[in-house]
Amino acid sequence: MKQLIMFFCAAGLLLSGCHSVYNAESTSGKDLAREGSAVVVRPDRYVIFGTRSMNDYLEVVYEEFLQNDAGLATVKIGARNKGGEHWWNRKGRDFTMYAQAVFYRQSVAGTTSRSAPLYSTNKQPVTLPLGKVSDMMFMCPVQGAGGYQIIFSEN
Secondary structure (H helix, E strand, O other): OHHHHHHHHHHHHHHHOOOOOOOOOOOOHHHHHHOOOEEEOOOOOEOOOOEOOHHHOEEEEEEEEEEOOOOOEEEEEEEEEOOOOEOOEOOOOOEEEEEEEEEEOOOOOOOOOOOOOOEEOOOEEEEEOOOOEEEEEEEOOOOOOOEEEEEEEOO
């Protein structure tokens, strides 16, 4: 009996390792073209009625891309917590998000292909109380940036 149990344990370990590597799917050009310069990544919390994603509460008030006096690309962006958007949650909530800027040699908004990033900033925590605007600024220390994408995430 002990040998039979050992056999099934060994077989289970071998079979569970057979499918441990999967190929990642490539993104289509249509999907890339739909992405804007400010995006929210997939939420990590789900509830019965949809998600509790910050995408339901976040609103971009302004975006400005410019070159500073040293010729370095700078992005200024304002994000506002607009409150709840659904009938089951009109009030909304305060939340903390993370913002990161990724700089590219050319604009990525509306393009069907993308090159490797020129520079990526670290994620910065941003607390957004209900109804308030948070002003953020990101700078690329590498010359030659012509485009950017701001990524908002919950973690």
